[in-house]
Amino acid sequence: MASLTIRKLDEGIKTYLRLRSAKNRRSVEEEVRVILGELIEGREEPLTPFTAPPAAFTTPIPQRTGAVPEASVTLIIGGGIAAYKSLDLIRRLKERRIEVRCVLTKAAQQFVTALAVSALSHERVYTDLFDPQSEFDAGHIRLARECDLIVVAPATADLMAKMANGHADDLASAILLATNRKVLLAPAMNPLMWNNAATRRNVAQLQRDGVMLIGPNSGEMAEAGEAGIGRMSEAIEIATAAERLLRPPVPRPLAGKRVLITAGPTHEPIDPVRYIANRSSGKQGFAIAAAAQAAGAEVILVSGPVDLSDPQGVTVKYVESARQMLEQVQAALPADIAIFAAAVADWRVVNEGEQKLKKTSAGMPPLQLVENPDILATISKLTDKRPPLVIGFAAETEHLIDNAKSKLARKGCDWIVANDVSPATGVMGGDRNTVHLISRNNGADNGEIAVDSWPAMTKEQVAIELVAHIAKSVTGKSREPAS
Ligand SMILES: Cc1cc2nc3c(=O)[nH]c(=O)nc-3n(C[C@H](O)[C@H](O)[C@H](O)COP(=O)(O)O)c2cc1C
16 A cells, blocks of 8 residues: 655645644544545545456456366476477377367477467467466476476476475476476487486486476487487377376276176066065175276176166166076176176066966966076086186175075085175165175185175175185186187
8 A cells, every 4th residue: 555755745745634634633644544534435436446456457368167187287398309299298198188278489489389279278378477477476386396297398408407405586497396297208419418417417317306207218319310318209109108107007906807797686477467586686796897897898788677787887688587697697607706796586477478478266376386597506506617716696685694504404505695684674675785705714615704894884885895805816817718
């Protein structure tokens, strides 16, 4: 706020102020305040504080907004002949949904124009540290931090020397000194510059400082007849390296494994319109399929009739009856892991009506039941195509652990996931499950059975936990190749 020195006012105004203040019994200073107050109250335009920056300062670095790009890079282009490759790099980054904001060094502008860089990045290009249009809100700091990664390509010998020594006398070096983001350098220079003791020292220092490098590659130089190490990595190599830093690969412990899963109920026909079913929703089996797929497995899901959407990236085969389910399971072999989570009907109607059964005076038609094939036991007892790990589910309403243990022995599978499906638990059709993993202790074949009881979880959490146990168990074990 400006201050006013009354002494410096002209004589006529001073005399007026003295007389007026004396008349009003105020000090001259107070009188000036009153006059200013009256002036402001009486003015025509509304009283709004002036907060907007002056016109010359009204093109700030825009905030990064919008959900479309998933990552952002500040790309610093140094003054080397390879700067032309950075134009392609901008495109390669953008096609990977990476937003790119570019900074050109003074030397870089001798090799590529800000216009070309701006047209390709669809963003304003930054060249000057002392740029009032972006520095009124510390633009260089924002360029250094409002990004997920800084890429320098080409990283010249000069720029690396400045970085190694903490210089900040231009926009590029100031950003590099002010950043708290990862920095990836793509050096490019003549082989003699690259091998020079000073560059060697600077590179070693930068690596100690945690800066990452890609390249340089060896090959022909721009200088006629020269070859050696110093060519900048190709744009696609730099973009891939940047993407790996921005989106590190998720662990995929089941990559290369084929997992067969069954889910849902089966429908056993009584006649063309009626069937015997159960309350299974398929949610647990579908969640396991999704978790196995996320862990990198190739997943085949054989499902009875359910009201769920197909998990992404999973091959789903829909069936109705237990016999159809067995057929599809056998067709899907070989597999490394088989998980039988379906609630397969134990019985089917042997005298299935060809036409809709009618009410008759003779009373209810007798339904003769016959046992369905036991999918878990059939696959567990295979000799040739038995998956190395066979897991069954035991849905029990009483004596859960005891029944599950005897099921493990009876069926010949490796693990049983036991869950209590009594109506009070809400497991059938619900979103949560409490399971016990019953297995032969540590895989040892001494008949000892281990029970691992997990706390109540969502079916998705149970699936993730089960897949983690599977991944730990099968690492290194693979099925026999398909004959
Ligand atoms: C035609 C020409 C090509 C150049 N190519 C390179 C190069 O590939 N790598 C390098 O480190 N310097 C190269 N230089 C030198 C740099 O432009 C110079 O060191 C400049 O100061 C780098 O500035 P910057 O690091 O701020 O971009 C070249 C110079 C000229 C005139």
